[in-house]
Amino acid sequence: MMTYAKSRPLLWRGFVVITLIAVIYHASLYLLCTTYIIETGASQDFLDKVGVIPTAPSTVFLGSIFSFLLLLGLIHLRQSLFEKSIYEEWLLFLEICLLLVTFSFLQGSYNGVILLVLLDIFQTYTDFYTARQRRYWVLFLILSFAMLLLSNSQILAMVVKLPTLEVYLSFLPTRYHMLTLFIKSFLYSFSVMIFIVNLILAIIYSVSETHKIEEELRMAEQANRELHSYLAISEKNAKDKERKRIAREIHDTLGHALTGISAGIDAVLVLIDLDPSRAKKQLKNISEVVREGIKDVRRSIEKLRPGALEGQSLQVALEKIIRDYEVLSDLEITLDYQWGAVDLEVTKEDIIFRVIQESLTNSLRHGHAHHVTIQMTSDEHYHLIIQDDGVGFETLQFGYGLTQMRERLAIIGAGVTFSNDKGFKTIVDIPKQKGEQL
Secondary structure (H helix, E strand, O other): OOOHHHOHHHHHHHHHHHHHHHHHHHHHHHHHHHHHHHOOOOHHHHHHOOOOOOOHHHHHHHHHHHHHHHHHHHHHHHHHHHHOOOOOOHHHHHHHHHHHHHHOOEEEEEEEEHHHHHHHHHHHHHOOOHHHHHHHHHHHEEEEHHHHOOOOHHHHHHHOOOHHHHHHHHOHHHHHHHHHHHHHHHHHHHHHHHHHHHHHHHHHHHHHHHHHHHHHHHHHHHHHHHHHHHHHHHHHHHHHHHHHHHHHHHHHHHHHHHHHHHHHHHHHHHOOOOOOOHHHHHHEEEEEHHHHHHHHHHHHHHHHHHHHHHHOHHHHHHHHHOOOOOOHHOOOOOOOOOOOOOOOOOHHHHHHHHHHHHHHHHHOOOOOOOOOEEEEEEEEEEEEEEEOOOOOOOOOOOOOHHHHHHHHHHHHOEEEEEEEOOEEEEEEEEEEOOOOOO
8 A cells, every 4th residue: 555655745845845945044044144244343242142152154054954955865765765674763763863963053043854854754654554663653753842842042042052043143234134034934934834734634644544444444344245155155056066966866876776676576576476487587687786776876975985085095185185285275284194004994984084174174264273283093993183273162163064074973983072172172083893904
């Protein structure tokens, strides 16, 4: 987002020009008044009146203008490098130092330079990016207003022996004295007016940007809700489509087979007393239909298997899905597989794979976890422990995923418990069957 510091209004440039003119004007007054005092032979009266040895007017003139031009260059540099430079705080400190140098060369005669730097810092940190920057801004704000109060030349003259500009101007003829004071007051008043207008514009900009951000956040939240609704509808449509596909599979395979078997058995019941040989032949045909039906059912079940388990072991399939999750997200997954080359039946293998897959999805989507540990050990039972470092839960709500997990595990006689232990923890105990040896 474009910050106010990088889209300065035209009034800011006008403020810079007015301040530059005022600095040149005040520095020139020291030079011109000193020249006039020397030419009129009033040097001794001047020294008696100021009570101190004044700084050389050429030093005041050149030092004020040169230090102020350096200050303007530094302001431009800091604005250009804002949010990019690691030295931004040092540049800010150097800007304040140049402010003090310029103010010192002007011998406190013009404090509009303080307003310029104050406005620059205010506009730079209009968005208040960090708490640390806010502290800097508030600190500088307090110091700046304190400097404005103390920078009055008459107040300074009471504390520090300075040849005030008013002393120089008092040696001029009355008409020139009044004219120079008028121009001096006009420049300061005009700079204060532009400062106030710039300040108001900066505040208006800040409020406007805040409203824009709030509106964008509302729009993003609405888009997020619509996206969740779309995902829910898409998921429901996918489930409906899958149900229809499974229904077609059952109808086309098991349904036809059972219909044929039922008709064949009815025929056997009729033939068993009338023609036993034909009844035996019919039973043989029924047996063939049953075998074909079993093959069709197996083929349908294989289509429902996770793709990762096709033609490879459970361990290899788990390692593959873990790699996929780690590539597609910031989730770090540790697998401790101690089941060896166990020969699990297809259904049990599929269910274990789906349980782990569902747990990883929940850890990523709902738990916002960064690390998941999967521990697979064995004694009299197979033990599966899945632990993440996510947000966990206060009251466990059983949604579709957890309900499906419990129902699937119940098919193979397994138990599952969920706990809130430094994240979400899933513990599964699976009983062993004959032939499942490690």
